Amino acid sequence: MKAILLLSGGLDSTTTLYYAIGKGYQCHALIFDYGQKHRKEIRYAVAAAKRVSVAYRVVQIKLPWKGSSLLDPRHKKKAKGIPPTYVPARNTIFLSFALSYAEAIGAEAIFYGANAIDYSGYPDCRPEFVRAFQNLIKAGARDCGIKVSAPLIKKTKAQIVQLAKKLGVPIDKTWSCYEGSAKPCGVCDSCKLREKGLKG
């Protein structure tokens, strides 16, 4: 029972990795090098995959148009209530690659660590997006039975931390900060949400 798992090296996707393994899936982690300023997370993602001995691929993507503060520090524009860290259609691109990978190796599921409770308000982290991607697979994939699973989507960050601890995730070996400096900045959305979860 193979599964593709989007792995960023952060708390959520690493917890999802442990969750999927616990469900008996033979996971194939998909890691993206997409020009993110916190490319340090890639190292954490690779280490996480190695730690639990799952296969992984690092795929390079270049978005020439940027449009996000994660890709271009000059980008500061908040649009429609969505923060400037939103990368245009990034998660749609990631899931499309996951679908491609799943079809190529005959995987049955795609695991996606999105969360729509304690989150930054990205539209592509919500249940309706996951459902729409599932419908897209049904309508237009060759292997239209591939399931998208987002087990954290309705959990609070505190619940995710609890789950991570229960599953034995080494939380201190995950990287969430958008800055990618030596230490977490403590002020970006991602740091704040993580901190909130850790406080419980």
Next chain:
Amino acid sequence: MKAILLLSGGLDSTTTLYYAIGKGYQCHALIFDYGQKHRKEIRYAVAAAKRVSVAYRVVQIKLPWKGSSLLDPRHKKKAKGIPPTYVPARNTIFLSFALSYAEAIGAEAIFYGANAIDYSGYPDCRPEFVRAFQNLIKAGARDCGIKVSAPLIKKTKAQIVQLAKKLGVPIDKTWSCYEGSAKPCGVCDSCKLREKGLKG
């Protein structure tokens, strides 16, 4: 009124380009270098964009898992009635990049030259896939009003050739063959469908 247009350099996407321009859109062509053996088409796509003076981007994608005869000549497996030229989730990936580009530059539409009448049977060329991608945009894009337009989807190849002639598309300057040799092979699905259209 900006639009993103997926441009392969073939008859269908080039006709769609002329169609979109005729509808008054300021087109931005998106061309993919994805390891296709007929990479010759990229040159045709770039030439097509230049001929009508539209902006274009060539995006490089590497699918490490192949899974298609267009990427790996050893792949010959037909699955679920779908020919081995099918590239796993390729068009989903292409449309995801188009969505990203559209959000980044504030485009209102994405033009997609898919066709589900005289076609190879790819699931991601059918109206239900286009509708599902439209629903995905509604559910999970920041700019959820972006429209996906597939004006050729229900036309026969002969009707596409008629439209191309009416719009002044230089048909002999489009490239459809999957082989990418000096001359079209005449036997691949793409050559056969093109020939069918030209015969009327």
